[in-house]
Amino acid sequence: xxxxxxxxxxxxxxxxxxxxxxxxxxxxxxxxxxxxxxxxxxxxxxxxxxxxxxxxxxxxxxxxxxxxxxxxxxxxxxxxxxxxxxxxxxxxxxxxxxxxxxxxxxxxxxxxxxxxxxxxxxxxxxxxxxxxxxxxxxxxxxxxxxxxxxxxxxxxxxxxxxxxxxxxxxxxxxxxxxxxxxxxxxxxxxxxxxxxxxxxxxxxxxxxxxxxxxxxxxxxxxxxxxxxxxxxxxxxxxxxxxxxxxxxxxxxxxxxxxxxxxxxxxxxxxxxxxxxxxxxxxxxxxxxxxxx
Numbered sequence: 001x002x003x004x005x006x007x008x009x010x011x012x013x014x015x016x017x018x019x020x021x022x023x024x025x026x027x028x029x030x031x032x033x034x035x036x037x038x039x040x041x042x043x044x045x046x047x048x049x050x051x052x053x054x055x056x057x058x059x060x061x062x063x064x065x066x067x068x069x070x071x072x073x074x075x076x077x078x079x080x081x082x083x084x085x086x087x088x089x090x091x092x093x094x095x096x097x098x099x100x101x102x103x104x105x106x107x108x109x110x111x112x113x114x115x116x117x118x119x120x121x122x123x124x125x126x127x128x129x130x131x132x133x134x135x136x137x138x139x140x141x142x143x144x145x146x147x148x149x150x151x152x153x154x155x156x157x158x159x160x161x162x163x164x165x166x167x168x169x170x171x172x173x174x175x176x177x178x179x180x181x182x183x184x185x186x187x188x189x190x191x192x193x194x195x196x197x198x199x200x201x202x203x204x205x206x207x208x209x210x211x212x213x214x215x216x217x218x219x220x221x222x223x224x225x226x227x228x229x230x231x232x233x234x235x236x237x238x239x240x241x242x243x244x245x246x247x248x249x250x251x252x253x254x255x256x257x258x259x260x261x262x263x264x265x266x267x268x269x270x271x272x273x274x275x276x277x278x279x280x281x282x283x284x285x286x287x288x289x290x291x292x
Contacts (some may be wrong), residue, residue, distance in 0.1 A: 003038065004047040010056050014169075017057055018142045022165045024050045030167055031055075032076040032112035035103070036119045060114075060169065065091075070175040075114025075168040080105075082113060092173060093289065094182030094201050094282075098129035101186055101196070114168045117150070120158050120226075121195075127154055128201040128221035129184045131229065133173040140169040157225045177215070180205040181289025183282040186221070187274050189265060196222050197266055198274045200254075202282040206290040212241045218250075218283070223258035223275055230254045230279075242287065251276040 009028075011017040021028060028050035031037060040046045054060055060076040065087035073082060079099050082088055089096045102108060102116065102125050116126045117137070127150065135150040142165065150171070153161045162168065176182070186199040199221030205214045216237050218230040233250040240246055260271035 003041055006041075006048055007050050008053065009050055010053045012056055014057055014059060014140060017052065017054060017167060018140060018165075020050075020052050021167060022142045024052075025164045028052055030118075032115045033078070033110040034115075035107050035111040036115060036121075054167075066175070068175060071173045073113050073171045073173075075118075075170060076112045077114075078109065079111045079113060079116070080108040083108065091176050092129075092133060092182065094132055094184040094203060094286070095126070095129040095173070097184040098125045098199075098201065101125050101184075113171060117154065117171070118160055118162065118168055120154050120156070120160050122157055122225055123195040123222045125184070125186065125196065125199065125221070128199055128219040128227040129182075130171065130173065131219045131227050132182060132184075132201040132203040132217040133176065134217070136172045138169040138172070139166050141166045145169065151227075151229065154226045176203070177205040179208055179290055180215075181286040181291075183285035183289070185278040185282040185285075187278060198222050198260070198271050198278055200275065200278040200282045201227075202279065202286045204283070204286045204290045206287065208291065210241055211291055212239060213237050213287075214239075218254060218279060220254060220258050220275060220279070223260040223271060225259075228257060228259070230257055232257065233279075242283075247280065247283070251279055254279050 029048040031051045031053045054076050060074040062074045063077050063085050064072045083099055116124050130150055136147055137150050137153050139146050182203040184201045186196040188194045201219045203217040207214050216234050218233050220228040233253040236250045255272040255276050258275055260268040262268050
């Protein structure tokens, strides 16, 4: 099917972008990479009158890392450029793993971090990993900027906190602790290009004196409309030196808090069992990195 007719707009800066969004309201959509949007526009239901291409807005494509503060990624930063940023592989290993799984080289070259977030697909790879690092987002508009946790920004299946006239400006991840580790694990039926059936992201900070967990974040992906923080499991593990029995209880808690669906790919029961395996693997990898 062909794309519907639309007017193409290309702002040169954020002020012009905000003005265009204020003028055209919900008749406009932002184009960053188009790997999701253009496909969706070929089906009935999403036919905007205006596409606002933000690739010329330089401040939205920046990737900056400060060893003390953390990582700031512009909403239109290309996934491939994020992967090629040394600090991402070295300090945000779980995020690096998640971005690697998003798609083929063509998708990574064209797709943007902001697009992967704003599409708000329950099967998106980057949000669980980002949330495990306590990611914050900045939203822009003619009224100025505002910040919120990514956990609050993604509100449901294809639903975000963006209001008419607003745009995602950047994503910020605090600098990980020195003795920390992270990992992202997923499960797909095939080895090819396919969305994940279940996923898990884990971040841990360890005390090397007794190998206990000073901090831990466990985020469950593709088992609910939005990524799910396994808060009870985190509480069980924080301050403890993990052993087999404690991990088994935490894994059971993760399965209990998940909300998977039954569909043609797998039953909810099967997804819960796979989820426990993925959390265990992601925790094992992150804990090994943190304590090495």
